[in-house]
Amino acid sequence: MARLAVEKLSLESLAVRVSANYSPFWFKSLHFTSNALAKKEHICTDSPENINIIIKSIQSGKTEDELFQSLIRDQACNTIPISHNLVSHLLYRFKDDWKSAFGVFKWAESHPDYQPLSESYDTMLDILGKMKQMDKMKTLLEQMNHRHLVTINSIAKILRRLCGAGKWEEAVMIFDDLHNFGLEKNTESMNILLDTLSKENKVERARNIFLELKSHISPSAHTFNIFIHGWCKVNQVDEAQWTLQEMKGYGFKPSVISYSTIIESYCRHSNFGKVYELLDEMESQNCPANVVTFTTIMSYLTKNKEYTEALQIRERMKMGGCKPDTLFYNALIHTLARAGRVQEARHVFEVEMVNVGVKPQTSTYNSMVAMFCHQGMDQEAIRILEMMESSNLCRPDIQTFSPLLKLCFKTGKTDVLLGYLLDEMINKYHICLDLATYTLLIHGLCRANKCDWAYRFFQEMIGKDIIPRYYTCSLLLDEIKQKNNYAAADHIESYMKHMKSS
Template identity: 60%
Template sequence: MVLYSKKCINGIRFLLDSSVSCTHFHASCENRSILALSSSNLSSPLGSLHYEEEEKLSDLDVVVAKVRLGSSDSEVVKCLVDDPQCQKIKVTQDLVDRLLRRFKDDWKSALGVFKWAESRSGFKHTPNAYDVLLDVLGKMKQMDKMMGMLGEMHRDSHPITLNTVAKVMRRFAGAGKWEDAVRMFDEVDAYGLAKNTEAMNLLLDTLCKSNKVEQAREIFLELKQHISPNAHTFNIFIHGWCKVNRVDEAHWTIQEMKGHGCRPCVISYSTIVEFYCRRYNFGKVYEMLDEMQAQGCPPNVVTFTTIMCFLTKSEEFEEALQIAERMKSVGCSPDTLFYNALIHALGRAGQVQEAIQVFEVEMPMCSVPPNTSTYNTMIAMFCHHGQSRKALDLLTKMEISGVCKPDVQTYYPLLKACLRYGQVDSLSKLLDDMIRRHHLSLDISTYTLLIHGLCRANKCEWAYHLFEEMIGQDVKPRYQTCRLLFDEVKEKHMYDAADRIEYVMKKL
């Protein structure tokens, strides 16, 4: 999860008043810089925010500020090498990792900062940094540069692992170049890697996940004469056939698996169970459960949890709760994810007290600890049933317990409840807690919820402030959000704001 910078926590938000020109705004967006207001005291919907002396920028912020969108990788390198501030920065692997994450959708900047770091005396990239950069290049369809980087790694004797090869193969397959993924496998021995079962499984898994199951099958029939398959090989095909909706082949693969002396495991059967669950064919699901028992491969907690989740989703609440009882009756021990699903099913069924009983009594009795999702499920249930006070109390208990920390999803139903009931003060406090106490950043869903809710509550100034903050955090708004806010600010005669929103809409 991306954290707010200290500037944002201290109130330096991307809030542009009418005195700031649109041209300045446009330049700021393109340079991804945070524009601070010159006034020393701002009135914000979150309270009065005072500006102190500007804190020193982090090394990450300095580098990011120097990298301009659209620059070539060589221009990025030159800019950073020639900059006096960047020359003073001590390049560490942590800094490089954070920069590569920051530029995961901008291959030119990612490659530029990678080369800049490489040029610094005494610094050497880790194998993971190379793998991350290869993945970024492949993700952005820069296949020639990806292969060029791989060749450079080989020439310079940088370690090339199966993980490296897997990333390259998957990016080829994701770009629709599955033949190149196969060619990559054919050449693994040139990188000092063996063409063994593990390498074959990586190729087959890559192809199956790209829906090229038939091609994977043909390649397997050739390779199995030289490379022995294992249980994982066949599980890959079971998953692949289910993915392309050919469950009969998945069943047949289980028989083939047995013919090769590999015993089907719970994963083999559970994959087919999930296939039937996704199609809400619960008759077939129960048949598979019986077959698993007959084959001496009883379902595990993951199998039962999957079935319960889909029964709940289809509003078959009684059957979902019966699955929970069936699991307990066969001696299968519950885990945290099972209890999360059970609490959700009880909440959806309107059995709030029973859900509380599971959370407060049964989980501790079975020594199963809650996680953030457990608390999130309980809080969402309380909010759904109009028990916001209990939801807030549980949030407090969560914070005090120290067992786990709240995330954005913890707050989402609470924020939604505040908007529903017009509790603006509570909304401000929750947002303040998220940002200042827990250092959480808002995701696109939360920004969208707040902006739409505040517009409905006739508080479009606050909604617009959040919109600007959203842009400043590099979170791209949805078009319908822009459209709604655009109409609202125009109605309030906020014409400068309308111009800026219109500019963002054109860029979407």
């Protein structure tokens, strides 16, 4: 198949797309819409125009109540009919900015003709929990309970976030009080609690709870798979092997998931001899490895720089009649890229996947972008980005742009390329920057002698309650002092003192 014909986007054409006098204070010039946009007729409630009107009214650094009030007072926003799709899109957009997400959620909820779905409440619970806003999360749960909207999925998100914050005792209390939410203690809810505890390295506690409950709540095969995963996570693979035997004692046959979890543990410790032993055991037990198993093994061999052996996994998979999927191809492309076999990786992406009918996902494009960035091939990396944009299969995410941003700083192309990338991320795809991206930008801009721009990112991230690393603050402070920007230096020093005292 001929190589896909995609027009290369040169840095010269980027210069046309980004103003020559591009301001380092990009957020002033990268607003999402003009005031005239508010006067346009809305065809779809979750159209880009409507979404942009709402996003434009969100100001960083405000509390959720202030944001809610600003939305209420915004005449353009209040002409937009609220839909479940609109709310879902906005919550995803602000998934790393809990204040904006909560302000938007309260605004939507306040409309008399709109009642959020349970799924929207669950998303908001998860955002609050992720950002460690536990009191607000629990208050929202009580509000849901009054409206009879709490589901087992709501409880799963609450338990996960409580355990993630080290509050596993509170998670157990929530489980004990399930009847207060109109839910039952049964195998499904027990498994959710056990799984949450195990994933937070509390597998022994989960085991003790199971021993207390097993007399009146029957386990399932999934119960034992939870423990297998939990024991492997805390590096007690022998306990995981014993759980396989216990599973059989309860009449459950170990599945490919059971074996693959233990295989992943051996891979993590580079014990590939045990990996191949388990593969042989699976075949003898008429439980053949699946594409996930092979993908896992290939990925860890690649991580250990065993590229030749990793590529042999592909042949073993073919011999077993196991068909590759998108994630396997992602791993294969990554392996070929790490091995420096760029043209083979390109062939897999542009020819082989097309021939077998496996469609790429965002992660596939990300692998290609990362490969070309690693090789310093910025033109090819941007070409892949444009291919993704025109494919209509998926959208770029923050991982798509991370290697491009790194390459931008590495090559010193901050004046034009960085502006283009930020415009794509923020204005076109409404990607919310996270801690890692803010850190990358601040460090890169400081080293590129653009510390005023870096300081703007610093202000924005702390306005979103994203806490920068202390080293990031220290680096920025040194650069700001060299520029004699005393007001900014005082602000950073004050913030660093607060970090130390909290």
